[in-house]
Every structure is written in C-alpha cells, then in structure tokens.
Amino acid sequence: MPHLSVDDYAIAARELVDSKVWDFVCGGGGAEITLAANRHIFDTAMIRPRILVDVSICDTSRLLLGDRWPSPIGIAPTAYHTLLHPEGELATAQGANGAPMVVSIFAGQPLEEIAKRATGPLWLQLYWLQRRDVMTSLAKRAHDAGFRALMLTVDAPRIGRRLRDMRNGFAIPPHIQAVNLDETVMAATHQPDGIAKHAALTFDQRVTWADLAWLKSLTDLPLVLKGVLTAEDAALAVEHGVDAIVVSNHGGRQLDGAVPAMRALPEVVAAVDGRCPVLVDGGIRHGRDVFVALASGASAVLIGRPVLWALAAGGASGVGELLSLLNAEFEHTMALAGRPRAEEITRSALYG
Numbered sequence: 607m608p609h610l611s612v613d614d615y616a617i618a619a620r621e622l623v624d625s626k627v628w629d630f631v632c633g634g635g636g637a638e639i640t641l642a643a644n645r646h647i648f649d650t651a652m653i654r655p656r657i658l659v660d661v662s663i664c665d666t667s668r669l670l671l672g673d674r675w676p677s678p679i680g681i682a683p684t685a686y687h688t689l690l691h692p693e694g695e696l697a698t699a700q701g702a703n704g705a706p707m708v709v710s711i712f713a714g715q716p717l718e719e720i721a722k723r724a725t726g727p728l729w730l731q732l733y734w735l736q737r738r739d740v741m742t743s744l745a746k747r748a749h750d751a752g753f754r755a756l757m758l759t760v761d762a763p764r765i766g767r768r769l770r771d772m773r774n775g776f777a778i779p780p781h782i783q784a785v786n787l788d789e790t791v792m793a794a795t796h797q798p799d800g801i802a803k804h805a806a807l808t809f810d811q812r813v814t815w816a817d818l819a820w821l822k823s824l825t826d827l828p829l830v831l832k833g834v835l836t837a838e839d840a841a842l843a844v845e846h847g848v849d850a851i852v853v854s855n856h857g858g859r860q861l862d863g864a865v866p867a868m869r870a871l872p873e874v875v876a877a878v879d880g881r882c883p884v885l886v887d888g889g890i891r892h893g894r895d896v897f898v899a900l901a902s903g904a905s906a907v908l909i910g911r912p913v914l915w916a917l918a919a920g921g922a923s924g925v926g927e928l929l930s931l932l933n934a935e936f937e938h939t940m941a942l943a944g945r946p947r948a949e950e951i952t953r954s955a956l957y958g
C-alpha cells in the first residue's frame with residue numbers, strides 16, 4: 607500500500623514493532639495532556655490563502671547555521687534507533703536525503719559510522735552528564751567526525767513520568783546499547799523503569815546558565831539549546847551566546863501540562879527578535895504543519911516519532927520517502943496558499 611500520509615507510516619510500523627517499544631516511542635508524560643495539546647494546535651490552525659500569485663516555483667530550501675537545507679524539516683534527536691531497525695541511525699542518516707539529522711547521545715550506532723553514511727548535516731545532542739569527561743569526549747568526537755553543531759537538551763534534568771513504560775515494566779533490551787557511552791555507565795537502562803533510573807544516576811541536575819560557557823568552550827561548533835518554552839529563557843539563551851533555540855516540550859514526554867511548543871513559539875520568537883534562529887518541534891505530522899510553524903515565526907522544524915515509524919516500516923528508504931512526502935506536502939501548501947517564497951510565510955498567512 608502506498609504511504610500517502612505520515613499516518614500511513616504509523617499504521618505500517620504498528621504491525622511490526624513490539625508493543626512495549628511502540629508505547630515507549632509513542633507515549634508521553636503523565637496523562638499525556640501535553641502530547642495531545644501539541645497536535646491540537648496544528649489541527650485548529652487555519653491558513654489565509656492568497657490568489658493569483660505565480661506559484662510555478664516554490665522554494666522550500668533554508669539556510670541554517672551555515673548549511674543549506676533542502677527543506678525546513680530536520681530530524682529531531684531520538685534515542686536508540688536500533689530499537690526500530692537493525693541498522694538504526696546508519697539507516698536514518700542514509701535515508702535523510704540531505705536533511706539535517708540530530709543524533710541522540712543515546713544513539714545505537716557509533717558517531718563516526720553515522721557520519722560516514724550521512725547525506726546531510728549532522729548535529730550531536732547531549733544531556734548534561736555528571737561525568738564532564740564523557741561530555742568532553744563526545745563533543746570532540748563529534749567535531750572530528752564532521753558534525754556541524756552541538757545541541758544541549760535542557761528539559762530533562764529528570765525523565766518524565768511515562769506511565770505507559772511504567773505499566774509495561776519497559777526496559778531497554780540487553781542487545782540494544784547506547785554505543786557511544788560506556789556500557790557500564792548504561793547498565794541501569796536494562797532494568798524495568800531503567801531510563802528514569804539511569805537518568806537519576808547520571809544526569810547532572812545542578813547545571814545552570816553559568817555552565818553553558820564551559821560547553822561552548824569545548825569546540826568551535828555552534829550550540830543549539832533544545833527545550834525552551836518561555837520568553838524569559840529565550841532571552842537568557844541569547845545572552846549566554848546560544849546559536850539557535852529549539853522550542854520544544856520533548857514531544858510531550860517530559861513535563862505533562864507544559865505549554866504546547868507551538869503556543870510558546872510566538873513569545874520566544876518575539877524575545878529572540880532575530881538574534882538567532884528559532885526552531886520548533888512536537889506534533890508535526892503534515893506539510894501544512896510545517897507551513898503553520900514557519901508562519902508562526904520558526905526558521906525550521908524538527909520531527910521525532912514519524913522518522914522512527916518510517917525507519918521501522920522501510921529502513922533508509924522509508925525515512926527518505928517520509929521526508930520527501932513531508933516536503934512535497936509543504937511545497938504543495940506553499941503553492942495553494944499563494945506563498946511561494948520563504949519570506950512570504952509570515953503571521954499574515956494565518957488566522958488569529
């Protein structure tokens with residue numbers, strides 16, 4: 607059956623993926639209020655189409671942190687792609703077809719091997735670990751392998767209460783490893799509730815703004831901060847020299863009740879006031895969602911779960927087809943909305 611929408615990849619993946627892994631991927635924190643709210647905003651956003659505009663060429667490309675992206679759609683960092691496909695991140699990087707990919711600190715394949723298979727820019731995502739020597743080593747390995755940016759995720763000093771995983775007694779299977787980290791450090795992840803236990807043992811909950819300078823000093827790579835949801839923190843991020851911001855509530859997996867990323871986006875964009883790019887993630891499932899995010903002030907978007915569904919359903923080619931589909935939907939929206947150039951996708955393209 608052809609995959610005509612992102613939902614078709616979810617349907618195909620659901621048939622293939624173990625039910626506990628499915629819940630780990632698709633679940634959210636607490637009562638999943640924020641998970642649902644991320645989607646609701648997109649479902650209720652309405653576009654103001656312009657007419658009698660030449661839309662024969664719609665340019666979807668974007669320049670971001672020195673790289674030209676084929677579309678404003680990048681791959682969000684998600685842990686353990688090897689849970690979904692034996693080749694894991696190698697297949698994702700190959701299938702990205704030029705799209706940027708953020709590799710999770712908990713990737714199931716070595717950074718250097720992912721770089722060899724990459725078709726687009728790579729960024730490395732980090733959590734702040736108590737072991738700064740491990741962070742230093744990862745940052746330097748990423749730099750040496752040609753990664754283009756570091757991303758620090760700041761919405762997870764602890765792991766959210768993921769009730770599906772707790773009810774399922776979910777543990778990362780023993781053959782699935784975060785191979786860029788020392789196996790002994792990762793041992794707790796293979797116990798029930800192991801993700802939360804591991805984070806409690808290894809993440810540094812004391813980190814503050816003052817520590818960012820140390821992370822920036824490790825390499826000359828740009829630093830992207832992921833998990834910003836307020837104007838106050840966006841202003842602080844810029845003051846502390848961050849090179850880009852991702853407005854994100856971690857796909858509804860962390861603080862349940864947190865504001866949907868798309869609702870937070872306008873205040874963050876206003877606070878940043880053009881001083882660095884602002885990206886957004888959470889609930890993006892259609893090309894029209896990408897359009898709505900850009901019209902709300904985002905420079906680009908990241909997608910998480912859909913990439914994992916496509917990886918499970920079709921490996922590298924599944925990921926490639928998914929990204930092509932989303933970009934084609936976005937391009938189609940640009941045409942039918944009468945806004946063929948990036949600079950025309952502004953707030954005036956939306957109601958309300």
Ligand SMILES: Cc1cc2nc3c(=O)[nH]c(=O)nc-3n(C[C@H](O)[C@H](O)[C@H](O)COP(=O)(O)O)c2cc1C
Pocket residue numbers: 630631632682683684685710711712731759832854855856857858859887888889890908909910911912
């Ligand atoms: C299975 C899974 C694993 C994730 N792992 C990470 C991670 O390792 N690091 C991180 O910063 N965010 C992680 N995220 C959050 C994503 O980067 C992203 O914020 C979220 O998935 C976006 O929402 P979406 O899935 O609705 O597109 C993960 C999300 C999922 C679904």
Ligand SMILES: CCCCCCC(=O)C(=O)O
Pocket residue numbers: 685712762795800801804805856859
């Ligand atoms: C110890 C493994 C932690 C994986 C956490 C990945 C993540 O951020 C997620 O949302 O899940």
